[in-house]
Amino acid sequence: MAIKVLTIQEDILGANDEKAKENGVFLDKKGILMVNIMSSPGAGKTSLLLKTVENLKSKTRIGVIEGDVASTIDAEKVSEQEVPVLQINTAGGCHLDANMIEQALKNMPLDDIDLLLIENVGNLICPAEFALGEQRKAMLLSLPEGDDKPYKYPLMFTEADVVLVNKIDLAPLLEFDMDSFMKAVKGLNSKVRIFQISCKTGKGMDEWYSWLEGELKSYRG
Amino acid sequence: MHELSITESILSITLEKAEQAKATRVSKINLVIGELSGVVDECVDFYFNFISKDTIAAGAVLSIQHPPTQFRCRKCNTIYSPNGQNWTCPNCQEQNSEIVSGRDLYIESIEVE
Numbered sequence: 001m002a003i004k005v006l007t008i009q010e011d012i013l014g015a016n017d018e019k020a021k022e023n024g025v026f027l028d029k030k031g032i033l034m035v036n037i038m039s040s041p042g043a044g045k046t047s048l049l050l051k052t053v054e055n056l057k058s059k060t061r062i063g064v065i066e067g068d069v070a071s072t073i074d075a076e077k078v079s080e081q082e083v084p085v086l087q088i089n090t091a092g093g094c095h096l097d098a099n100m101i102e103q104a105l106k107n108m109p110l111d112d113i114d115l116l117l118i119e120n121v122g123n124l125i126c127p128a129e130f131a132l133g134e135q136r137k138a139m140l141l142s143l144p145e146g147d148d149k150p151y152k153y154p155l156m157f158t159e160a161d162v163v164l165v166n167k168i169d170l171a172p173l174l175e176f177d178m179d180s181f182m183k184a185v186k187g188l189n190s191k192v193r194i195f196q197i198s199c200k201t202g203k204g205m206d207e208w209y210s211w212l213e214g215e216l217k218s219y220r221g
Numbered sequence: 222m223h224e225l226s227i228t229e230s231i232l233s234i235t236l237e238k239a240e241q242a243k244a245t246r247v248s249k250i251n252l253v254i255g256e257l258s259g260v261v262d263e264c265v266d267f268y269f270n271f272i273s274k275d276t277i278a279a280g281a282v283l284s285i286q287h288p289p290t291q292f293r294c295r296k297c298n299t300i301y302s303p304n305g306q307n308w309t310c311p312n313c314q315e316q317n318s319e320i321v322s323g324r325d326l327y328i329e330s331i332e333v334e
Contacts, residue, residue: 004332151308187317
């Protein structure tokens, strides 16, 4: 039988991108700002979330979606803060995708939420590829991971609206070249905001909170 | 691990297009996967063989092109390939560039009978 060549030229992740767009439109209608927080495992995403919720919950109605391969440890910690939280277990999957978020949104009290923070699965590769419908992407890098990460995972740094450099209190113990790191990130992504923070000591956290509040304000017009 | 979701998408797009064309067999799938997408060919092959069993795409050859990473200097517009940790523009020595190639992740074509 004759072989026919069918031209396809279709994005492999097109279906996810479509679903993400739908999620984004849905959230826009609801006036909810969804922020996708991404990092390696252990960079401090959960600590960042807990501190952020603790500091902003009196002023802003916050909801949290926790993504993990397994367990509900993180969701339990967040729920102690008495804000709506939903845990997604990806059962081995290395990232959240737009479908998972669509389902999660159906199970959250959206009328009581203005700012929805998503803790993605700890990973610097896949989450950069899978859009969720978020309006902002935050990337967290901790000092012990090294200043060469933008060179190794450029996509993640290209996509981020804000990069938080965490565990800055460890700087005296480490040889992290902040200038070289900043140069690499800003070279790739000229619009990115970079904040140096410590979730532990609280250093720099106010800048992050103000950024979030500012984004929420401009988003809601 | 994101290779599994990517391979599932490859198979589902392939089957949809092949069925629309009333094909009885898919013999080859031509993919374009940029260097930066972090997708490992062997994993895609492995998953594909597994999940395409019992479909008309079983046994199809996956032919994967890898466009190299390329940057465009925002200052002088030079297109260049980054060299390890040296991302400076070879023309003007600035390090201020956007990625213009290497992020590709699409199905170029399929060959069907």
